[in-house]
Amino acid sequence: MKHNGLFRRATPEPIETDRLADFSYLDPGVVYLDSACQSLRPQPVLDALTEYYTSYNACGGRVKYAWGRRVDDEVAAARQGVLGLLGLSGRHYAVSFTLNTTFGLNLLLQQLPQGRYARVVTSHVEHNSVFLPTMTAAKRLGVPRLVLDRAADGALVYEPAQLERAIVVVNAASNIDGRLLTNLAELVRDAHARGGIVILDAAQSMAHERALLQKTDADAICFSAHKMYSASLGVIVARRELLSSLELSFIGGGMVADVREDSYDLLPNDPGALLEPGLQAWAEIIALRHATDWLGTVRPGGRPPAEHVSALSERLFDGLSDIPGLTMVNAAASPVISVYAPKQDSHRLAVFLSQSGIAARSGYFCAHHYLKERLGLPPLLRFSLGLHSTTADVDRAHDALARLMKGLS
Amino acid sequence: MFCIAAFIVLLFMAAVSARYRRYLAKAASCTFRRVTFRPCDTTFKQDLKDHMLAPLAARRPGLVGPASVALEVVAFLVVLTTIWSGYVVVESAANLYVYGTCNKQDSASCSLGAEACSIPDQTPTFGDSIAAWDIVGAFGNDFVRLGETFSAIPSRMQNWDAKEYLPANATYLNEFDAQKPTALEVIDPGCTYCLQLFENLEEAGFANKQNLSYIAFPIPAPTGYKFPNSLLVTQYLEALRLNPLADAKTPVDWEILKRIYTEKDAAGVSWQSVINSADAVEATALLQDWAAEFGLSQAQVDTVASVAGSDKVAGIIAANKQTVKERIHTVKIPTIIFDGRRHDGLVSVGDLD
Numbered sequence: 001m002k003h004n005g006l007f008r009r010a011t012p013e014p015i016e017t018d019r020l021a022d023f024s025y026l027d028p029g030v031v032y033l034d035s036a037c038q039s040l041r042p043q044p045v046l047d048a049l050t051e052y053y054t055s056y057n058a059c060g061g062r063v064k065y066a067w068g069r070r071v072d073d074e075v076a077a078a079r080q081g082v083l084g085l086l087g088l089s090g091r092h093y094a095v096s097f098t099l100n101t102t103f104g105l106n107l108l109l110q111q112l113p114q115g116r117y118a119r120v121v122t123s124h125v126e127h128n129s130v131f132l133p134t135m136t137a138a139k140r141l142g143v144p145r146l147v148l149d150r151a152a153d154g155a156l157v158y159e160p161a162q163l164e165r166a167i168v169v170v171n172a173a174s175n176i177d178g179r180l181l182t183n184l185a186e187l188v189r190d191a192h193a194r195g196g197i198v199i200l201d202a203a204q205s206m207a208h209e210r211a212l213l214q215k216t217d218a219d220a221i222c223f224s225a226h227k228m229y230s231a232s233l234g235v236i237v238a239r240r241e242l243l244s245s246l247e248l249s250f251i252g253g254g255m256v257a258d259v260r261e262d263s264y265d266l267l268p269n270d271p272g273a274l275l276e277p278g279l280q281a282w283a284e285i286i287a288l289r290h291a292t293d294w295l296g297t298v299r300p301g302g303r304p305p306a307e308h309v310s311a312l313s314e315r316l317f318d319g320l321s322d323i324p325g326l327t328m329v330n331a332a333a334s335p336v337i338s339v340y341a342p343k344q345d346s347h348r349l350a351v352f353l354s355q356s357g358i359a360a361r362s363g364y365f366c367a368h369h370y371l372k373e374r375l376g377l378p379p380l381l382r383f384s385l386g387l388h389s390t391t392a393d394v395d396r397a398h399d400a401l402a403r404l405m406k407g408l409s
Numbered sequence: 410m411f412c413i414a415a416f417i418v419l420l421f422m423a424a425v426s427a428r429y430r431r432y433l434a435k436a437a438s439c440t441f442r443r444v445t446f447r448p449c450d451t452t453f454k455q456d457l458k459d460h461m462l463a464p465l466a467a468r469r470p471g472l473v474g475p476a477s478v479a480l481e482v483v484a485f486l487v488v489l490t491t492i493w494s495g496y497v498v499v500e501s502a503a504n505l506y507v508y509g510t511c512n513k514q515d516s517a518s519c520s521l522g523a524e525a526c527s528i529p530d531q532t533p534t535f536g537d538s539i540a541a542w543d544i545v546g547a548f549g550n551d552f553v554r555l556g557e558t559f560s561a562i563p564s565r566m567q568n569w570d571a572k573e574y575l576p577a578n579a580t581y582l583n584e585f586d587a588q589k590p591t592a593l594e595v596i597d598p599g600c601t602y603c604l605q606l607f608e609n610l611e612e613a614g615f616a617n618k619q620n621l622s623y624i625a626f627p628i629p630a631p632t633g634y635k636f637p638n639s640l641l642v643t644q645y646l647e648a649l650r651l652n653p654l655a656d657a658k659t660p661v662d663w664e665i666l667k668r669i670y671t672e673k674d675a676a677g678v679s680w681q682s683v684i685n686s687a688d689a690v691e692a693t694a695l696l697q698d699w700a701a702e703f704g705l706s707q708a709q710v711d712t713v714a715s716v717a718g719s720d721k722v723a724g725i726i727a728a729n730k731q732t733v734k735e736r737i738h739t740v741k742i743p744t745i746i747f748d749g750r751r752h753d754g755l756v757s758v759g760d761l762d
Contacts, residue, residue, distance in 0.1 A: 346451070351459035352466035352473075407470020 003226065020300050021228075025390035030357045031393045035386030036336045037177050039207060042298070042387075045230055048290035052283045058281050061254055066402065074286040077273065081292035082235060083218075085206075085214040094243055094272035097285050098234035100205040102129035104222035105169065107275050108136035108199060111246040113193075117196070118165035119143050121158070124374050126148045128366040132167050137167065152331050154179035157185055163187075165198035172212055173205035174223075176367055176380070177313040178334025180205070180212055180217045188217045197242060203227055207386070208309045208335045229387065230291035231284035243271035250351045252277035255349055298387065305387055309335050312385050312394055319398035320383070329380060338365075340381040344408055346381040349401070356400040411454050412439035414484035416492050432441045432457075450709055463569055482574040500551075503558045507565045508740045510751030513554060516741045516754075523754025525741035526600035526635065528734075530554070540638065568709075571746040574737055575622055577728055578650040580660040582616040592619040592747035598627045598643065598669055599636025599685045602755045603743045607670035613761035621748055622731045623666070628742055638684050640716075642669070645696045647725050648717035654704050664703045 003240040021027065022042035026032070032040060052074075058067035060075050072142075079095040086093075097323045098104045102394055109383040110133070120138040122130055124147055146166075149157040154171055168191050181187070188198045197219040205212055213221060219242045225233035247349035248255075248266075255273050258265045267273045300308040305334040310333070317333035320326060350362035364371045369375045383397060416436035423433040435453045443462070458480060464472050501511035501519075509523060510516035514534055516527035532554070538547030571593035579593075592615070596603040613619060625646050627639035634640050642665075648661040659667075669681045684692055693714070700710050715721060733739060737746070741753040 032560070112458060345455060345459075347455060348459045348462075351463050352470070355463035355467040404470050407466070409472055 004188075005239045018301075020298065022294070022298070026388060029357045031396050032357060032384040032388065033385065033393070033397055034359050034361045035207070035389075036204060036227070036365075036382065036384030037361060038224075038232070039229045039386045040388045041231065042291075042294050043409060045287050045291050046296050048121050048287050049283050052286050057180070057368065058282075059279065060285075061280075061386050069127035071282050071286070072342045074289055075280070075282070078285045079290035081289050082237060085210060085292050085295065086213055086221065086237060087160055092239060093237050094162050094240055095282055096177055096236040096238070096243075096272045096275035097280055097288075098233070098236060098275060099323070100129075100226075100234040101201060101222045101224045102133075102234075104234045104236040104275075105129055105199065105201060106133045107250060108220055108222070108238065108246070109133045109167070110140065111167065111248055112137065112167060113139065113245050113247050114141060116165070116245070117141060117143060117270050119162075120145045121148060121166045121168045121196075122146075123148050123150045123156055123168075123170050124370045125174050125179070125384075126169075126171055126367065126370070127175050127201060127203070129203070130171060131367075131369055134167075135407050141167075150174075150179065151182075153182050155183040156181060157397075158187070158190075163191045163196045164193070164194045166191060168196060168198045168199075168385075169201070171201040171204065171208050173202075173336075174367075175204045175336060175365055175389060176338050176371065176382070177330040178204065178209075179331070180209060182212075184212060184216060184218070187272050191205075192305060194218065204336060207371050211306065225284065225291065227296060227408070228291060231287040232285040233281055233288055235288070238271075238275075240271045246274060248274060249279055254278060254280070289395070293377065300387055308387065309385050309389070310351070312333065312339065312391065315391060316385065316394045316398065318385060319394065320401070321407050323398070323402045325409055329377070335386075336382065336384045338382045340378055341405060342382045344405070346379040349381050349404060353397070353400055356396075358399065358400050410443075410488055411458065411484040412436060413443055413522055413645075414487040415454075415457055417487055418438040429517055449639065451671050462600075500555050500558065503555070503562070507561045507738070510741060513740055514559065516559050522741070523752075523756070524605075525598060525602050525743065525754035526628055528740045528742060529630065529635075530624075530740070531631070535660065547604065556641070564738055565751070568749045569746045569751045570749070574624070574732055574746065575726065576624055576650075577730075578725070579622040579648075580650050580653070581622045581691050582659065582663050585690070589618065592621050592745060593624065594743055594745040595624045595626050595739060596666075597626055597636060597639050597742045598646070598666065598693060599634075599639040599681065600628065600742050601681065604670045604679070606745065606755055607666070607744045609758045609761055611624050611671070613758045615761050624733060624744060625726075625732050626729060627726075636685050637689060638689065639688060641692055642684065642696065644717035644722050645700070645724055646720045647715065648698065648713045648719075651725075652709065652713055654709070657704060661700060661703045667698050668699055669737070717733060 020042070022044060023040055025043065026331035028039065040162065056064065056067035056070045058071050061067060063071070065071065081091065082095045083090055083093060098107060103187050120134045120141070120143060122134045122145070136146055143409055146162060147160070151157055154174065168187065170181060175180070191198050199220040200218045200222065202213055202221045202223040204227065206223040220236060220238040222234070222236050225231060225235055255266060255277055256264045297306065313333040313335050317330065317337055320337060320339055323326055325341050325343065326339045327342060329340065336362050341349065346362040350360055361384070363379045365380070365382060371380065416439065419429050419433045419436050422429040458477060460474050461480065462476055466478055477602050504513045505511045506520055506737055508516065511519040511521050514530040531551060532550050533541070533546065535547050537549050548616065551667060558559060571591045573592055575591070589612050610616060610621065610725065627643050628635040646662040646665065647659070649665070664699040669684060673679050674683055684695065687695065697710050700713060701707065705713065737744065737751065739751065745752050745753065745756060
């Protein structure tokens with residue numbers, strides 16, 4: 001057992017992994033550790049994109065020729081694949097596609113009905129994709145906005161009364177230190193009991209922490225396909241009741257059954273389409289279908305993906321913890337690990353690491369309020385792992401940073 | 410300072426490669442903030458430094474600290490030298506316009522102006538002052554020189570009339586004709602470019618179109634004169650002007666100048682070279698022989714020799730010197746004023762036509 005302040009962790013089992021064949025295209029000189037921004041795409045996803053563009057490059061939706069019908073089938077399969085990953089039923093939830101998580105959250109928050117909700121609740125440890133739209137939503141709805149703390153284990157710290165007719169918008173996993181919303185089930189139950197809803201930012205949890213979201217009762221889950229091995233795409237999984245309650249202001253083609261001079265009929269029995277005005281990113285949606293398939297079958301080192309990433313996370317966390325001069329932001333290992341060196345600029349470290357082929361992120365990661373205002377921290381250095389990562393990658397990153405820190409001190 | 414240095418460097422790099430233009434805009438913004446006494450965009454500065462230091466960090470991270478300091482020093486020097494270069498360019502351009510040379514202190518060293526013998530500036534150069542640890546003097550003298558140059562700009566733009574600068578006892582190469590305009594050249598009898606100008610004047614038939622007169626100006630040197638016998642010749646020329654030979658078709662002073670500039674001795678050496686390399690006794694003898702040859706009696710030659718060394722001639726030479734330095738403002742010999750302009754240095758036959 002190793003001790004690190006208040007947190008006690010078990011020493012991980014040593015592992016050795018080779019690069020997954022689906023990422024064999026990756027330049028061996030590069031160690032990509034920015035999967036929290038976007039993951040690398042496995043070969044089947046790239047092949048799916050290429051196949052769409054070269055074999056059946058058609059629009060979906062009300063197209064009668066063969067290519068279009070194939071697109072419709074693929075899109076339907078993509079929606080089903082997303083529900084399958086989350087263990088949710090299509091009877092209660094619908095899947096919509098959009099640009100990214102931020103856009104998805106905005107589509108929901110800016111179209112929620114007036115008068116139904118009494119407050120907007122979020123937490124300090126949020127990405128700007130949550131933090132900012134909750135400000136504008138509260139203002140639009142004319143309700144107060146409550147910003148709550150998150151415990152060290154990621155649980156939202158709240159009193160049940162604070163959830164009275166509340167719109168709760170929080171992340172399921174932090175993009176800073178990967179801490180999880182460990183009291184998700186309790187939160188959803190308490191919110192629902194008081195007429196509230198829970199909307200989740202699942203951008204950082206869909207790839208490697210999906211277990212937390214399985215069969216959730218949350219009202220909406222927004223995430224980015226490009227953080228879970230697919231092409232750039234936003235996904236909204238929302239309860240049908242929530243979708244049908246929206247006061248739509250963002251509207252256009254693909255959503256309507258009929259249009260008259262001063263009125264229109266929305267598509268019946270297709271609530272997912274309510275958030276999909278205009279032409280969709282067909283290739284990206286099809287790629288998502290293949291990404292969900294891939295995620296369901298891939299076994300790096302013969303283990304489930306989450307286990308693989310968890311083992312690498314432990315290795316990286318331990319290694320970074322041992323480097324003198326570094327301060328860990330994470331309380332525990334996670335696929336997203338942030339650190340800073342009080343005497344060194346993180347941006348400089350990122351540039352220097354890049355020279356050694358290590359692609360790590362520096363800055364505030366769109367969490368300015370929490371890191372800068374609340375904690376008063378300097379810009380951080382973030383390493384985020386993916387299924388393409390190997391033990392050699394982790395060791396190279398550790399060695400490069402350790403050497404830098406020693407030389408710069 | 411680093412931002413400003415980056416802007417300067419990127420300015421040149423962006424001119425030859427589009428790759429650097431996006432950085433140039435950032436550097437320009439940063440520089441604007443610095444020169445308006447606001448903090449620079451530290452992100453840009455840091456980015457730039459970090460990218461420059463990254464290769465070193467990958468090999469010898471321990472050297473990043475000293476290299477970072479060295480970069481700051483280099484940036485400071487780049488800015489300093491750029492400011493100084495800009496100053497020199499402005500000063501040189503102003504000098505070129507006003508004096509016809511980019512280097513006022515040593516006009517012959519500037520290849521941009523017409524060829525000429527320079528009238529040296531007696532004040533110490535910037536380098537001399539720095540070498541003598543006279544920092545204040547180094548900058549002070551330079552700024553004074555620049556001030557003089559700028560203050561002389563209006564005179565450069567004026568309509569030059571040679572008659573305004575004629576000495577009181579002026580003589581003309583050809584007989585004075587009131588119908589012709591007047592031209593005035595400032596010459597040193599020992600200067601080779603004055604010889605070449607005289608040849609050009611003759612080839613262009615200049616004296617037939619203009620009433621050509623001169624001011625003899627022996628160019629000073631730190632010790633004495635640039636051409637040792639120039640003062641002696643000038644004294645004789647002024648003495649001959651004070652004692653003109655009656656009925657001479659060409660004034661004797663002009664005859665002597667013509668001999669110096671256009672004729673050679675028996676050995677084929679130009680008389681200008683002979684005079685320049687002769688000692689004072691030999692030069693005096695030559696001048697007196699020539700005066701006699703051009704029609705002066707022995708008594709008249711003796712009178713001229715006596716007057717040449719008089720205070721009166723010394724006063725005339727001093728007055729002419731003052732005219733050249735303070736009114737004509739030239740630093741190049743020869744200088745010739747005609748057609749409303751002042752021409753510094755050697756003028757080609759074509760320009761004299």
